Amino acid sequence: MRKIVFLPGKHVTERVFLPEHLEALENSGIELIVNQGTANPTSEEAAEWIAGADVVFTSWGCPLLEKAILDRAPNLKLVLHAAGSVKPVVTPELWARGIRVSSAASVLSRGVGETALGLTIVSLKNIWEITQKARTENWWGYRSDGTRSRIREMYGSTVGCIGAGHAGRHYMELLRPYGVRLLLNDPTLTREQADAWGAELVDLDTLCARADVVTVLAPELPETYRMIDAGRLERMKEGATLINLARGSLVDEEALIAELKRGRIRACLDVTVPEPPPADHPFRTLPNVVLTGHIAGAVNNGLHALGRFAMEEYFRFREEGCLAGEVLPSSLNTKA
Known part of the structure; x- marks a missing residue:
């Protein structure tokens, strides 16, 4: 793994990931690219950011990872979704290319x-x-x-x-x-x-x-x-x-x-x-x-559990080739 890219806008990344999560990734001997934009990325911006990535972290506000975006990252092996449902970001093209997908939905x-x-x-x-x-x-x-x-x-x-x-x-x-x-x-x-x-x-x-x-x-x-x-x-x-x-x-x-x-x-x-x-x-x-205003899931400090899970998922994949939150295309029709 040589390059990890965080696609979410900075406002999402800072809510979900603690500095220590990013530090652990950065210290693992890879190039870490974090989107510093203050808004959700457009498809064009995502294509620019994703160029050359081996691993991509996504979350709320990220666009669908369609062919035009994926073409910029021919070595992409893994998408780690630090949120719930992966439906806003996944496409059949991902799995067709053998790219694996993980979600923090269980957390x-x-x-x-x-x-x-x-x-x-x-x-x-x-x-x-x-x-x-x-x-x-x-x-x-x-x-x-x-x-x-x-x-x-x-x-x-x-x-x-x-x-x-x-x-x-x-x-x-x-x-x-x-x-x-x-x-x-x-x-x-x-x-x-x-x-x-x-x-x-x-x-x-x-x-x-x-x-x-x-x-x-x-x-x-x-x-x-x-x-x-x-x-x-x-x-x-x-x-x-x-x-x-x-x-x-x-x-x-x-x-x-x-x-x-x-x-x-x-x-x-x-x-x-x-x-x-x-x-x-x-x-x-x-x-x-x-x-109760849609607060049942992760809120405030609870969001950090999603970031930690996604970070740990990366190390599981790198060291053992396994994923605790893997999402398969066959399961999408029964998932939220």
Whole structure:
């Protein structure tokens, strides 16, 4: 490996990579080229920067690595994507040339799984209602009333996980110590695979009907568009919570608004369509909705984990020829 190129604009590189990450690469005996531009690179700029590269680091804001760009780097062996989905940068031309691709999606998804766990706990504990009562009505924990009766502990509750990708698997792993009944919906898994996660593989209708918390962690694909539709929302239990940390398009939001107005269920939404919702949108005013503004994944210091993973991935590839986050073209149609 003789030349490593960072394609992202400087504003992205500085958010994702610590100086020590870049220093470790620079000290490995290679030529390190870091884009110093303050904006996302255009295709023409990417072609200029990539010239002669053996390894390229990409992240948010990088253009598709099309033929005209790749022609400038005939010795390119590896693309390391320090972000989630590689779809914004990869092309069939990459794999046709034998260039390997790695993504930090598994690291990014840890934050999503952790956020899902946190929202599951506070939703079951009825924190949203308790907080408001304690502020305005002198409510306190010893009171026996409707608010207290809606508190549930994790133990013995039923949690539904939709999607067993990186985020879903991490979420299920985090749930293991809590004694929940775990339902899983993912058409790519077998019952034996679900059993290994301590989950019962069920259809989506059954999951929505049985779960106290329904957590959406599936990829955004044509097959998942509005998969949480009016019928499934109506099947949800009285007092259940819908947590969407995937994409807004996976939920029929008009149907969700109608169900929320009935007061039967609650929703914790990290994602919506559009983002952000308009100022007068019901999601902003309904008392049984919590909006978290798309912060479920890596944010602030959490982004440094992506940079570290990508840096370590380079050394794994150089020293052992292996990649922990390799993305194959055959898997793209099931990934976010």
